[in-house]
Amino acid sequence: MAERKKFWNRVWRYIAEPKADEARLEALVQQIRQELPAPVFWLLGKTQSGKTSIIRALTDNSRAEIGNGLRSCTRTAQMYPFPSEEDCLLRFLDTRGLGEVNYDPSEDIALFADQSHLLIVVMKALDHAQHEVMEALRKIHGQRPDWPVLVVQTCLHEAYTDPEQQHILPYPYQQSPFPPHVPADLARSLQMQRKLFEAAHIEARFVPVDFTLPTDGYEPVNYGLDELWTAIEELLPLGLKGMLARVEEFRKGLRDLRFRAAQPHILSYSLAAGAAAGFPVPMVDVPLVLAVQAKMFHAIASIYQQNLNQQRMSEILSTLGIGYLGRLGGRELLKVVPGLGSAIAALYAAASTYALGVTLCVYFSRLGNGAVPDQSEFQRIYQKHFEEGRSRLRTYLETVRNREPSES
Numbered sequence: 536m537a538e539r540k541k542f543w544n545r546v547w548r549y550i551a552e553p554k555a556d557e558a559r560l561e562a563l564v565q566q567i568r569q570e571l572p573a574p575v576f577w578l579l580g581k582t583q584s585g586k587t588s589i590i591r592a593l594t595d596n597s598r599a600e601i602g603n604g605l606r607s608c609t610r611t612a613q614m615y616p617f618p619s620e621e622d623c624l625l626r627f628l629d630t631r632g633l634g635e636v637n638y639d640p641s642e643d644i645a646l647f648a649d650q651s652h653l654l655i656v657v658m659k660a661l662d663h664a665q666h667e668v669m670e671a672l673r674k675i676h677g678q679r680p681d682w683p684v685l686v687v688q689t690c691l692h693e694a695y696t697d698p699e700q701q702h703i704l705p706y707p708y709q710q711s712p713f714p715p716h717v718p719a720d721l722a723r724s725l726q727m728q729r730k731l732f733e734a735a736h737i738e739a740r741f742v743p744v745d746f747t748l749p750t751d752g753y754e755p756v757n758y759g760l761d762e763l764w765t766a767i768e769e770l771l772p773l774g775l776k777g778m779l780a781r782v783e784e785f786r787k788g789l790r791d792l793r794f795r796a797a798q799p800h801i802l803s804y805s806l807a808a809g810a811a812a813g814f815p816v817p818m819v820d821v822p823l824v825l826a827v828q829a830k831m832f833h834a835i836a837s838i839y840q841q842n843l844n845q846q847r848m849s850e851i852l853s854t855l856g857i858g859y860l861g862r863l864g865g866r867e868l869l870k871v872v873p874g875l876g877s878a879i880a881a882l883y884a885a886a887s888t889y890a891l892g893v894t895l896c897v898y899f900s901r902l903g904n905g906a907v908p909d910q911s912e913f914q915r916i917y918q919k920h921f922e923e924g925r926s927r928l929r930t931y932l933e934t935v936r937n938r939e940p941s942e943s
Contacts, residue, residue: 574771575647577628577682579671580657585689588746589657590615590627592757593764605629609642619799633667640675652682653771660688660743661724669731676737683770684739687763688728691745692753694721702758708743709762742766794896797838801892802931804831805924809885809932824884831892839899882925885932889924890917 576593578586590601594617601615608614608628615627630643656672658665676684691702695718707714713722725743732739744759804827811823836843894917 575626575628575652577630577643577652577654577675578657579630579633579654579668579675581633581659581662581665581668584657584659584662585687585744585746586629586657588689589655589687589744589763590617592744592746592760594625609646611638611640612643612646630671633671638667638671638674640671641678644675644678652679653767654682654684656684656686656739658686658688658728659690659693660721660728661690661693663724663727665728665731669735672737673735676735684732684737685766685770686728686732686739686741688725688741688743689745691721691743691758692747692751694718694724696720702745702753702755706759706762708759740766740770793838794900797835797892797896800831800834800838801889801896802928804828804834805885805889805892805928806931808888809881809928811884824888828888828891831888832895835892835895835899839896839903841899841902882929882932885928886921886924889928890919890921893920 578589580586587598587601590596591598594601596604596617604617605613605615611631613629613631615629617625617627626647628643628647630640654672654675656668658668672684675682692700703716707717708725713725725741729739729741742759742763744757744763745753746758746760747753747756749756808824808827811827832843832848841847894913897916898913
C-alpha cells in the first residue's frame with residue numbers, strides 16, 4: 536500500500552509540476568493546433584437552399600449559433616469555424632457571390648488553398664434553376680479538379696403530394712433507379728439535377744436529405760443525415776463524424792456545452808502527445824508526454840470549473856492504473872522495432888491521451904451531477920475511447936507527420 540501511494544505521489548508531481556520545458560511544450564501544442572487538418576466544407580448554393588440546415592445538422596448547433604458565428608472572410612464568402620476560431624476542427628465556407636455578374640471564385644479558392652476541401656453543392660430538390668450554381672462550380676472545378684464534389688439535394692418534403700405523408704423508411708435513395716414508392720415527381724426532379732452534372736462532365740456524389748425542425752412534423756427531423764455522413768467520410772476520410780458526435784452510448788452524458796468546449800483541447804493535446812512520443816529512443820519522451828497530458832488535465836478541469844487536486848487525480852488514475860501503465864510500457868517497447876515502432880508508439884500515446892481526456896470529462900460531468908462512475912464503468916469508458924482514439928487519430932497523425940520537413 537505504501538509503495539502504491541508513493542507511485543501515485545510521483546504521478547501527481549508530474550501532473551502538478553510537469554517536468555518539461557514550458558515554452559517547448561506550448562510551442563508543440565500550438566504547432567499541432569495550427570497543423571490540424573481542419574477541412575473546409577465549401578457550400579455552394581442559392582439563398583434558402585438549406586445550407587444553414589446542413590451546418591446545423593452536422594455540428595448539432597442551433598441556427599442562432601451558426602448565424603452569430605458566420606463572419607465575412609472575402610468579398611463573396613462567409614466562414615463558420617467549428618467549434619471556434621481558436622480550436623477549429625472544421626470550417627464551412629458559404630459563398631454569397633452566386634447570382635452576381637461575373638463571379639470569380641479565385642479569391643475564395645486562395646483563402647484555403649493548402650487545406651483539404653469538400654465542395655458541397657446544395658440544391659432544393661424541386662429547383663431546376665441552377666445556372667449560377669453550375670457556373671460557379673465549373674470555375675472552381677476547373678481550377679481544382681482534385682476537390683471532391685458532394686451534391687446535397689434538400690427539402691424533399693416539398694414534393695410530397697399528401698400533407699400527411701412522412702419520409703420513406705428505410706432510406707431509399709441509395710438505390711438506382713429509385714424504387715417505385717419514391718414519389719414520381721420527386722424522383723424525376725432528382726434525376727434531372729443529376730443530369731446537370733453529367734452534362735458538365737463533373738463527377739459527383741449525390742445525397743438527398745430533408746433537415747427540418749420538430750415543429751414541422753416530419754420524422755426523423757434529420758432525414759438522410761447518416762447517409763450524408765457516410766458520403767463525407769468516403770470522400771474526405773478524416774473520421775470527422777467520430778470527432779463531432781460521440782458514440783451513441785455516451786452522447787447524453789457528453790454532449791453539453793462544456794464537453795464541446797473541451798473537445799478541441801482533447802484533440803490537440805492528444806496529437807501533441809503523439810508527436811512527442813515519436814522519438815525513437817524508449818522512455819526519452821515519457822516526461823514530455825506526461826507534461827502534455829498534464830496540460831490537458833488542467834485545461835479540462837478549468838472548463839468544468841473543478842479543482843484538480845492530488846486526491847481527485849489519484850482516484851481517477853488509480854482506477855485506470857493497470858491498463859494505462861501497461862500501454863505506456865508497451866508503447867515504449869514498440870520502439871525497438873525499426874521504423875514502424877515509433878509510429879505505433881505515437882498512435883498509442885495519442886489514443887491514450889484522447890481516452891484520458893474523454894474519461895476526465897465524464898468524471899467531472901458526473902461529479903457535477905452528484906454521481907461518479909464506478910471502477911468498471913470508468914474502465915469501460917476509457918477502453919471504448921482508447922479504441923475510438925486509435926481509429927480516429929491515425930489519419931490526423933499521418934497528416935501531421937507528412938507535413939514535417941524531411942531531413943536533409
